[in-house]
Amino acid sequence: MTRAALLVLADGRFPAGGHAHSGGAEEAVRAGRITDAADLERFCRGRLHTTGLVAAALAAAAALGADPAALDAAADARTPSPALRTAARKLGRQLLRAARATWPSDDLDALAARFPKGAHQPVVFGLAARAAGLGPDDAAHCAAYESVGGPATATVRLLSLDPFDATAVLARLAPELDQVADRAVRAARRVADEGVDVLPAASAPLLEIGAEFHAARPVRLFAS
Template identity: 45%
Template sequence: MDTLATLLVLADSRLPTGGHVHSGGIEEAVTSGLVIDLATLRAYLGRRIRTTGLVAASLAAAVHEGTLTAAAGGTGDSETDARTPAPAARAASRAQGRGLVRLARRVWPDTDWDTLGATPHLAVAAGAVGRASGLTPGQTALSVVYTTMTGSATAGQRLLALDPGDVAALTFALAPLCERTAAEAVKDLADLSDPLLDVLAQRHLDRDRPLFAS
């Protein structure tokens, strides 16, 4: 399988892994008045790339390289838990990881996916998928950073009724930041968190009839 085509498919928002039902905190940010227009959406996405995106990409790259183990209860799992302080964010990560592995079983049936357990973290699943698909660790990291950004961008577009062309242009403008963040992610495990995003993730649980799962 061609690696560039594989990278494009993994970064496609139509990938049936359940990511479309998660906003990455955007729904709560919009409700709280933190994201109100294209400019504030850009600021939010940039922040998410530099924090959540960097951490998840570094974990995925480490799993891909074998520095962290992908097995359930292994170092990939524990290191991701340690870098995801909000229980709500951990639950969202595992829900999306489960969806990615469900798809991976169909695409790469000769790989033993049972070792990852029923609900691996998304970063752990992404690292295992990247290795199975023949991507490089850098490509795996880029896919994770990019989808971390575009998932929230699409949710923001829907919630704020923004012009899809404006949001698409914004994602193009943020592409260099995604590239730099992915390059940083493969160097070492990132060790940081964003208290604001953690608070938004937890507060979302108390919303009455939310549109997104997170």
């Protein structure tokens, strides 16, 4: 395993398409739920402990070798919003394309053949981490960080928020991110014996509802 591979996979400049998505932040800004750094921190904390936890567990399970098809179905079941399911698959398709170019592997090729329109992003994160020689902890951290890093970056553009303030939010959330990743890995390790139903299914109804409103808007800065 090489930690450098983790830095590459988690780097915001990795061409995985995340820059085009706000993780629900654009709709939250429009609705007045994010107006400053304090609001951003509350938004990211809520996202981390719900969709971030789910994504981290799916990624860790994929890195451990669980059936990608079963994990993808589990991701679908945990994503009620059609708009969010579509966004997750678009992000997964772009991430898979980048990962196959960076860390060629039979597992990634098989995933691309099985899901030509894209698998859910966390599942791809897990297989990409595995192809890069990383473990489930790394995959979980990548997925969890993605859940808050995307909204923080997007809010800088949406509100002209000071990037130092946005980065400080992520730094303050770091201990909780570690906790979420640890919890996700513990659940993922049970999948081999108990099946995918053991994975977390935390929900964030406002994100789901907001995603549907956002998808219907004719003018928007971010895809989701």
